[in-house]
Amino acid sequence: MTTDKIQSDLGYVKNLVKKADRSPFPGSIYYLWAIMVLAGFSMVDFFPNWVGFYWMLAGPVGGLLSGFLGCRAGISKGQMDREVGTKHALHWGGMLVLICLAVLLAVRGFIQGAVLSQVILLVVTFGWWTAGVHFDRNFLWLGMVLAAGFVGTLFFSRFVWTAMGILLAASLTGIALHKGRIHACH
Secondary structure (H helix, E strand, O other): OOHHHHHHHHHHHHHHHHHOOOOOOOHHHHHHHHHHHHHHHHHHHHOHHHHHHHHHHHHHHHHHHHHHHHHHHHHHHOOOOHHHHHHHHHHHHHHHHHHHHHHHHHHOOOOOHHHHHHHHHHHHHHHHHHHHHHOOOHHHHHHHHHHHHHHHHHHOOOOHHHHHHHHHHHHHHHHHHHHHHHHHHO
16 A cells, blocks of 8 residues: 555545534435424414424324435435434334324323323434434424423413424524534635
8 A cells, every 4th residue: 555545545544534514414404304393383372283294294204204304414425324224213113113103092082182192202202302312412402392392282282382493493404504604614
């Protein structure tokens, strides 16, 4: 192996490390979910009959779009990792399965719609919190926002979902903007 080849290889590795980000999620995923949660959470207060239909479509479509955006970002950084992609699919897909199982509680008449929304919020809170443990520390904060929102749903009935949607959308947007500034510095 020549000195030039070693320097070239080290330069390649250095560029990959330089492009690396502590958060594997590109800003576009945060923007996507900011829009989706603002719309979906606000619907609970203003269009409650449409919430289930909205999330039935938006959840899986948002998950697929997130996977596409994450994959595209990994390719552009030269950091494709099939194992990490599989972990994401299992984590987020598992959360979707748990939500579908929770919906069965309402379908069978064991819980009403308002309680179903709270149960789903708990599942999502846990899913986002564990995403913060395993993937991206930003999700720890987002999980705390969701947990605070859950507590809010226990004590307030008017516009708590809209307020939570606004707070969560602002948090997601703030993270995305911060990620953009970090990338601009490199």
